Amino acid sequence: MSLNSVNIMGNLTRDPEMKYTSSGRAVCNLSIANNRIFSKNGEKVTEVSFFD
16 A cells, blocks of 8 residues: 655644544545735735635
């Protein structure tokens, strides 16, 4: 079995939900908001992305 690793930094937007499959494998569902701050035409802009 091989594993993939993903790192996402942000803020939780709701409580994580831990569930188990019929075979007993743990699965956690969560939602994260991530802010991206950048400059556009000399102004500070904040862009929010949501990951569900």
